[in-house]
Amino acid sequence: MRKRKFRLLRVRGLRNRWMLSSMLIILLLVLLGLSAYGVAIGGYYYSGVRTALRSKASSSSAFFSNYVTRTYAEYYQSAYRYTSLFDERDRLDLQFISSSGRIEVSTYGLTAGTQPGTEDIAKALETGEAATFLGRDPSTGERIAAVSSPLVYGDGRIMGVIRYVTSLRLVDRQVLVSILIAVGIGLGLLLIVFLTNLVFIRSIVTPIGEVTAMTRHIADGGYGSQIENRYEDEMGEMVDAINDLSIQISQSEKVKTEFISSVSHELRTPLTAITGWTETLSYDESLDAETRQKGLAIVLEEARRLTNMVEELLVFTRIEDGRFTVNIEKLDIEAELEDTIFTCRELMRQEGISLEYTPPEEEIPVIPGDPERLKQVILNILDNAAKHGGSGKRIVVTLSLQKNYQDSGRDFVCIRVRDFGPGIPPDELGNVKLKFYRGSSKARGSGIGLAVCDEIVRLHNGLLDIDNAADGGCVVSVRLPAGQLIVNS
Numbered sequence: 001m002r003k004r005k006f007r008l009l010r011v012r013g014l015r016n017r018w019m020l021s022s023m024l025i026i027l028l029l030v031l032l033g034l035s036a037y038g039v040a041i042g043g044y045y046y047s048g049v050r051t052a053l054r055s056k057a058s059s060s061s062a063f064f065s066n067y068v069t070r071t072y073a074e075y076y077q078s079a080y081r082y083t084s085l086f087d088e089r090d091r092l093d094l095q096f097i098s099s100s101g102r103i104e105v106s107t108y109g110l111t112a113g114t115q116p117g118t119e120d121i122a123k124a125l126e127t128g129e130a131a132t133f134l135g136r137d138p139s140t141g142e143r144i145a146a147v148s149s150p151l152v153y154g155d156g157r158i159m160g161v162i163r164y165v166t167s168l169r170l171v172d173r174q175v176l177v178s179i180l181i182a183v184g185i186g187l188g189l190l191l192i193v194f195l196t197n198l199v200f201i202r203s204i205v206t207p208i209g210e211v212t213a214m215t216r217h218i219a220d221g222g223y224g225s226q227i228e229n230r231y232e233d234e235m236g237e238m239v240d241a242i243n244d245l246s247i248q249i250s251q252s253e254k255v256k257t258e259f260i261s262s263v264s265h266e267l268r269t270p271l272t273a274i275t276g277w278t279e280t281l282s283y284d285e286s287l288d289a290e291t292r293q294k295g296l297a298i299v300l301e302e303a304r305r306l307t308n309m310v311e312e313l314l315v316f317t318r319i320e321d322g323r324f325t326v327n328i329e330k331l332d333i334e335a336e337l338e339d340t341i342f343t344c345r346e347l348m349r350q351e352g353i354s355l356e357y358t359p360p361e362e363e364i365p366v367i368p369g370d371p372e373r374l375k376q377v378i379l380n381i382l383d384n385a386a387k388h389g390g391s392g393k394r395i396v397v398t399l400s401l402q403k404n405y406q407d408s409g410r411d412f413v414c415i416r417v418r419d420f421g422p423g424i425p426p427d428e429l430g431n432v433k434l435k436f437y438r439g440s441s442k443a444r445g446s447g448i449g450l451a452v453c454d455e456i457v458r459l460h461n462g463l464l465d466i467d468n469a470a471d472g473g474c475v476v477s478v479r480l481p482a483g484q485l486i487v488n489s
């Protein structure tokens with residue numbers, strides 16, 4: 001239950017993390033876009049108002065400068081007429097302002113005589129250039145846009161300004177509406193991204209949940225279980241990989257169980273013989289000398305077989321964990337082989353198998369090799385020939401020197417063991433050197449013998465070849481390099 005809670009928390013975490021990171025970026029972008037849009041739209045509207053007022057003001061001031069050159073009364077009259085006829089009064093306030101900053105004539109009569117006090121007036125009076133103001137009217141507090149353009153005497157003196165004022169209420173509203181629309185679009189965008197993210201994350205999180213549950217089932221011992229692959233993307237590849245892993249674990253579990261059972265069986269057979277014969281020899285005093293001798297020989301042989309088997313297992317575990325090495329010395333391989341054959345011949349004869357050995361015609365050189373390990377290889381191959389090819393009742397061993405073997409420029413000493421049994425089925429030939437591989441042969445075995453032999457021969461820089469003879473039976477060749485330095489690896 002606790003495990004399950006932990007899993008859910010993790011899944012939720014993934015969803016949150018994804019949402020947070022992607023939404024944060026989009027939110028930032030939307031905010032950035034909105035600010036840029038706000039600045040642009042504000043600039044566009046306000047500068048539009050300013051430009052329109054400015055062009056109006058400059059053309060009016062050019063027109064009135066003519067009157068200014070005449071009498072003040074004439075100017076005042078014209079200004080009064082001009083303002084009274086001004087037809088844009090509902091949108092604009094037109095003002096004539098004296099050099100002291102006071103309104104003399106205005107379309108909005110109530111303001112006459114007052115002093116607006118905005119910076120555009122002072123600036124226009126001071127510089128003789130048109131000036132603008134955008135902000136709050138000091139007297140009303142309303143947001144306004146104003147442009148003041150100077151009225152200049154013929155001699156260049158400034159007599160006052162002509163000023164257009166408009167309320168920014170409508171423009172402000174326009175700007176606000178535009179920004180609100182943009183914010184709405186931004187929020188809509190965020191919502192769309194949120195929803196698509198939600199769908200996308202669900203399409204990842206749900207399969208991950210399923211795959212995790214199944215993987216946990218496999219980890220809990222459901223080896224070989226398969227996850228239904230409904231995905232064609234990276235998730236599909238992951239499911240395939242987990243399915244493969246599950247099958248491989250199940251196969252190696254099967255191999256392990258078979259191995260343990262075959263090894264136990266292998267150990268039990270000699271142990272039964274040893275126990276049986278020792279009991280007989282200890283308690284049955286009526287046994288004649290010959291039977292006693294035979295019993296002791298069997299006990300010895302079975303004990304030897306057990307020793308070999310344990311030795312093979314030890315070597316195998318050392319190979320597996322990379323601790324296996326060979327102790328190379330100068331080795332008289334011919335003497336070693338003859339010795340081993342001598343040991344085995346009698347035992348095989350008792351099983352009805354004839355072990356034939358013809359000494360080599362050429363002189364066999366001393367080779368670099370590990371006597372113990374190479375003896376183990378020969379014994380193993382002879383044991384295989386006896387147990388798997390025993391029905392042929394004949395094993396032939398030869399030793400030869402192969403100079404410049406296959407034009408390799410190297411000389412090899414070759415030990416060849418041939419039996420006359422059924423041989424190895426062609427489709428099994430490629431696998432017999434694999435660890436735990438036991439072919440279709442019905443004979444006892446753990447399936448590690450040839451794997452161990454192969455590793456020992458490899459550490460001698462030699463070659464182990466297994467094949468079927470043309471006229472039946474199996475041929476195993478061990479080729480060991482003659483007279484060359486071997487490096488342990």
Ligand code: ADP
Nearest residue numbers: 384385388432438439441445446447449450474
């Ligand atoms: P095992 O302990 O089973 O003998 P090995 O690794 O020595 O394991 O051999 C692997 C398999 O190769 C054997 O199970 C058998 O099927 C096949 N094999 C080996 N030697 C012979 C042979 N001389 N004749 C027929 N089959 C053989």
